[in-house]
Amino acid sequence: KRELPGIPPGPNFKPFLGNFLDSNWTYHKRRHIYFEELRKQYGPVYRIYFGRQLLIVLSDMESINEALVKQKELFSDRPTDKLWDTNEAAKEGTGIVWSNGQNWQNVRRMALQALRDLGVGKATIEERILDETEYILKEFAKSENQPLRLNEIMMKGTSNIISSVVFGSRFENDDPEFTKIVSFMKIAFDGDGPYTPLNVISQLRFLPFVASKLNEIVTVIGEIKAYITNTITEHKETLSKENPRDFIDVGLTSMDESKTLTKGVFMATILDLFLAGSDTTANTLDWAFLYLILHPEIQRKCQQEIDEIVGSGRTVKWADRHKMVYTEATLLEVQRISTIANTTLPHTTTKDSKIQGYHIPKGCLVVADIRAVHLDEKLWENPKQFNPERFLDEDGKIVKSNNLIPFSVGPRACPGASLARMELFLIFTNILQRYTLSRIDESEMELEGVLGITLSPKPYHLLAKSRSS
Numbered sequence: 001k002r003e004l005p006g007i008p009p010g011p012n013f014k015p016f017l018g019n020f021l022d023s024n025w026t027y028h029k030r031r032h033i034y035f036e037e038l039r040k041q042y043g044p045v046y047r048i049y050f051g052r053q054l055l056i057v058l059s060d061m062e063s064i065n066e067a068l069v070k071q072k073e074l075f076s077d078r079p080t081d082k083l084w085d086t087n088e089a090a091k092e093g094t095g096i097v098w099s100n101g102q103n104w105q106n107v108r109r110m111a112l113q114a115l116r117d118l119g120v121g122k123a124t125i126e127e128r129i130l131d132e133t134e135y136i137l138k139e140f141a142k143s144e145n146q147p148l149r150l151n152e153i154m155m156k157g158t159s160n161i162i163s164s165v166v167f168g169s170r171f172e173n174d175d176p177e178f179t180k181i182v183s184f185m186k187i188a189f190d191g192d193g194p195y196t197p198l199n200v201i202s203q204l205r206f207l208p209f210v211a212s213k214l215n216e217i218v219t220v221i222g223e224i225k226a227y228i229t230n231t232i233t234e235h236k237e238t239l240s241k242e243n244p245r246d247f248i249d250v251g252l253t254s255m256d257e258s259k260t261l262t263k264g265v266f267m268a269t270i271l272d273l274f275l276a277g278s279d280t281t282a283n284t285l286d287w288a289f290l291y292l293i294l295h296p297e298i299q300r301k302c303q304q305e306i307d308e309i310v311g312s313g314r315t316v317k318w319a320d321r322h323k324m325v326y327t328e329a330t331l332l333e334v335q336r337i338s339t340i341a342n343t344t345l346p347h348t349t350t351k352d353s354k355i356q357g358y359h360i361p362k363g364c365l366v367v368a369d370i371r372a373v374h375l376d377e378k379l380w381e382n383p384k385q386f387n388p389e390r391f392l393d394e395d396g397k398i399v400k401s402n403n404l405i406p407f408s409v410g411p412r413a414c415p416g417a418s419l420a421r422m423e424l425f426l427i428f429t430n431i432l433q434r435y436t437l438s439r440i441d442e443s444e445m446e447l448e449g450v451l452g453i454t455l456s457p458k459p460y461h462l463l464a465k466s467r468s469s
């Protein structure tokens, strides 16, 4: 119970459990509010104990930059050895999210290069996103004038975009295998992620209830891996190294050339792209439409801009975004105010260091509280108010802000940011071009959010009315 001298301040804690009961019980699904309270009490750099692990929370731009950018060599590792569940999942190799050192650099570089070669930021990926948007719109058409829940539709859409980038094909929305994979991802993201009680008391895994849940997870991951293995086998037979069709082709080529990219690492990387790329983007869209329903005047302004710049005769394209400043500002404001990744994933320190004068010991856990930066009153006027205009200057141009960091900063920052931005813009605008969304039940429209690995809106229904009828 004796603390190291000079470490950041923080709340009282219990032996063995640390502050676990507060973060997981008192603030169940509301850890973001717990962090908000702690920041008020202890300032922007504070500590809690997650079980026996010291966890440092950095919750202003200065401390985040000081750690993740200025001391990036010390703060860019993941605490793979300290988290029981990730250790378990990584038995056959880690992908991008949970690798460290040279292995991480190699696999991250390979994935980024592959995404670039396959056309993220270029027309190829745009076509895949627009194709998938048409399927999303078909789901809207099926539920016209009936209560509609966006989350599953968006999850299937964003997973299918990753699928077409990775496998070169999409799943049918009513394919039971696909529905199972998507609901598994949803369950995983609704859980506590790195804050799972198993990381405090790993023996909990022997309780029958927990053991059967873990077995279910192992079974679904096994099925996903079997699917990936089959797809890899099929791809091998038709592979042309000069013309990679998708991520699997790029991976197969790199596997031949590099020893670090083993089959286990490649498999884990594909799982990472699905897990990190589907729920995050789907959730941001879910928030975006919730805010538009609550602010019909902002929805109208976005639609007016779409009508003016594109009209109704063709789909909205990525190149249109330069002229659609109000819509761009609205999407930036959604990312600021909802901050679906309320904190970064856990980082760890490879040496003792100092942040804002505090001692940060080697091997502790560190997270950046992105939500705290996005709601910092020193950086934003009325931060809890939804106001796209804050991202527009007097000449109606977009104001770029270094304080908007939904994808984190430093070497661990999200490698999927370009893909995500493209998806957000194309799906958001093409839906608004064809549908007007409105609220059904006011009591559902809560903005506090429910925290799993990401922060999602409390499930809500909306009404989608075709603009052409």
Ligand code: HEM
Residues within 6 Å of the ligand: 096, 097, 098, 108, 272, 273, 276, 277, 278, 280, 281, 284, 340, 341, 343, 344, 345, 346, 406, 407, 408, 409, 411, 412, 413, 414, 415, 416, 417, 419, 420
């Ligand atoms: C709006 C959507 C998204 C948001 C807000 C988001 C946000 C983030 C954040 C905050 C991190 C953690 C960075 C850190 O620990 O410092 C992260 C990591 C990551 N994201 Fe995203 N992300 C999004 C979409 C995507 C997409 C579409 C992909 C894949 C194509 C993706 C792949 C990854 C991967 C692989 C990592 C781990 C990076 C590493 O450890 O080196 N993300 N993302």
